[in-house]
Amino acid sequence: MGLILHHKSLGKVFEVRCLHIPVNDRTPFEGLVNFVENSVKNEHALSPNRPIYLIGDSFGGCLSLAVAARNPSVDLVLVLVNPATSFGNSQLQPFLPVLEALPDDIHTAVPYVLSFIMGDPVKMAMANVDDDLPPPRTLEEISKSLTSLLPLLSDFNDILPKDTLMWKLKLLKSGTAYANSRLHAVEAEVLMLASGKDNLLPSGEEADRLWTKLKNCRIRYFKDSGHTLLLEDGFNLLSVIKRTTIYxxxxxxxxxxxxLPPTKTDFRKHIDQDNRLFRLATSAVTLSTLESGRIVKGLAGVPDEGPVLLVGYHMLYGLELDPLYEAFLREKNVIVRGMAHPILFRSSENSRTELSRFDLLLSFGALPVSPVNLYRLFAKKSFVLLYPGGAREALHRKGEEYKLFWPDQPEFVRMAARFGATIVPFGVVGEDDLVELVLDYNDQTNIPFFREWLQNVNEDSIKLRENMEGEVSKQDFHFPVLLPKLPGRFYYLFGKPFETKEKKELLKDRESAREAYMQIKSEIEGIFSYLKTKREEDPYRGPRDFARRCWVAGVPSSTFLSLLTSADLHRGLSMKIRDSDGIRGILL
Known part of the structure; x- marks a missing residue:
């Protein structure tokens, strides 16, 4: 049943197969492994250069691991959803003898009770309800879906009669032991999806254990989901596969x-759920420059077709990225492929989150910065985002806001000229309104604990531009300590496009390329001055407008108050509550 909500979307990318074990089937675990193994070998023989994905849900996780352990030479990718390898620590384990001793008339209630332990019926019912419905209609549809779902849960008696249930549990016990004894032989790439409210298995702890046992394993954690993650509302398996780049x-x-670009549903979920408060806090203003030099609201001044190279300033931690990606998706229906530091693409990680910041960047097209990738993107007429200042700019020190750290060499101009790409310089301000840098790199190197930790972090890290002189070569990784400030706004200005199509001298004459490079850099510095001046004239900047935006968006007053409290107590700002009515009762 776990395939029901996902086969349509998966079918757009994969050739989908589903293993079905009939109710009366009594094939032992090794027999099932042989069955899956033969299917895998047949597929591998037909297409030896294509990977095979095994989606192992619960007991299927044991099967997937067993097949992978026995076939290390086959290119397998495992997606394990609350795998039953932790069955030995399950709450059901001590009840096996009790279940076996129950008389048939009492046993009929057991599968029905198990269905509620395995998952949240309300979340399962919501999976069939359209997200775009108004609240009253949504409540009505959830009620109908739940009413039709509950009788189906009672059908577990027919699906799992006593002898079948006991066989399944014994099969599960043997499968767990078999898979756990062979974890060391698994060479496959593994993505582990663990639920935080799994009442059937200790899936969170099991994810941590498997991460230490498997050679190439990543984890994503869904803290509010139950055991039947694949059947719950808001979960899309293909979206998870896309954003973790295992495809x-x-x-x-x-x-x-x-x-694989995000779908409209993925984008809407990101805008309405994952990134909602950040969007409200920054309330980005986007401006662009027409050929005539006139500055207009929106992206009308940016070309509609590629290849286009966006070159600009990197805020701390890349805070400017989300509104930029969203603007191009909304106005241009274009995915901007951002060039990022290769260290971010290390595959093995243990993330106790459902969606990491890096997942988000990947889903919106980030890829490792390299001349080869830039060449191939231009060849595909893509929109490419490049920060010449790189990590040094994104992890700048105190007092270095809106300062460019560019190398002396025109790294991108000649490549753009080779494909006739349009270069669009841009700048953005607002970082100083949103966060305050408390501990920068210099501060941390003066603290013994931090200094030793930074040395360990950077000892084996990937180094870029080591052979260059100046500040741009000093790109040691660290994590600046920030404090949130009163929300202001982000202001973007995309400068006048710089055409390279008819400028062959950029390819042949290095001095011409350098002049163009310095011209683009100078324009970005001018953009900073323009935006700083204009934002002072903005009547909709500051905490009062943030309060209005939260009120209009329906943000709960408790959430809003907690945001303001965490942001402003250290700045000594006083707040008074006139009434308990929410945003309207706040005086700043």
Whole structure:
């Protein structure tokens, strides 16, 4: 049943197979492993250069791991959803003898009770309700869906009669032991999806254990979900596969050809749920420059077709990225492929979150910065985002806001000229309104604990531009300590497009390329001055307008108050509550 909500979307990308075990089937665990193994080998023989994905849900996780352990030479990718390898620590384990001893008339209630332990019926009912319905209609549809779902849960008596249930539990016990004894032999790439409210298995703890046992394992954690994650509302398996970049068409993942852009549903979920408060806090203003030099609201001044190279300033931690990506998706229906530091693409990680910041960047097209990737993107007429200042700019020190750290060499101009790409310089201000830098790199190197930790972090890290002189070569990774400030706004200005199509001298004459490079850099510095002046004239900047935006968006007053409290207590701002009515009762 876990495939029901996902086969349509998965079918757009994969050739989907589903394993079904009939109620009366009594094939032992190794027999089931042989069955799956033969299917895998047949597929591998037909297409030896294509990876095979095994989606292992609960007991299927044991099967997937067993097949992978026995076939290390086959290119397998495992997606494990609350795998039953932790069955030995399950709450059901001590009840096996009791279940076996129950008389048939009492036993009929057991599968029905189990169905509620396995998942949240309300979340399962919501999975069939359209997200765009108004609240009254949504409540009505959930009620109908739940009413039709509950009788189906009672059908578990027919699906799992006593002898079948006991066989399944014994099968599960043997499968768990078999898979756990062979974890060391698993060479496959593994993505582990764990639920925080799994009442059937200790899936969170099991995810941590498997991460230490498996050679190439990543974890994503869904803290509010139950055991039947695949059947719950708001979960889309293909979206998870896309944003964790485990999708590939050959032995190695190709960030250019294997990229799967977010769907409209993915984008809407990101805007309305994952990124809602940040959007309200920054309330981005986007401006662009027409050919005539006139500055207009929106992206009308940016070309509609690629290849286009966006070159600009990197805020702390890349805070400017989300509104930029959203603006191009909304106005241009274009995915901007951002060039990022290769260290961010290390595959093995243990994330106790459902969606990491890096997942978000990947889903919106981030890929490792390299001349080869830039070349291939231009060849595909893509929109490319490049920060010449790189990590040094994104992890700048105190007092370095809106300062460019560019190398002396025109790294991108000649490549753009080779494909006739349009270069669009841009700047953004607002970082100083949103966060305050408390501990920068210099501060941390003066603290013994931080200094030793930074040395360990950077000892084996990937180094870029090591052979260059100046500040741009000093790109040691660290994590600046920030404090939130009163929300202001982000202001973007995309400068006048710089055409390279008819400028062959940029390819042949290095001095011409350098002049163009310095011209683009100078324009971005001018954009900073323009935006700083204009934002002082903005009547909709500051905490009062943030309060209005939260009120209009329906943000609960408790959430709003907690945001303001955490942001402003350290600045000594006083707040008074006139009434308990929410946003309207706040005086700043």
């Amino acid at each position: 590939r068409r050959s032995k190695q993942h190709d960030f250019v050809t294997d990229y």
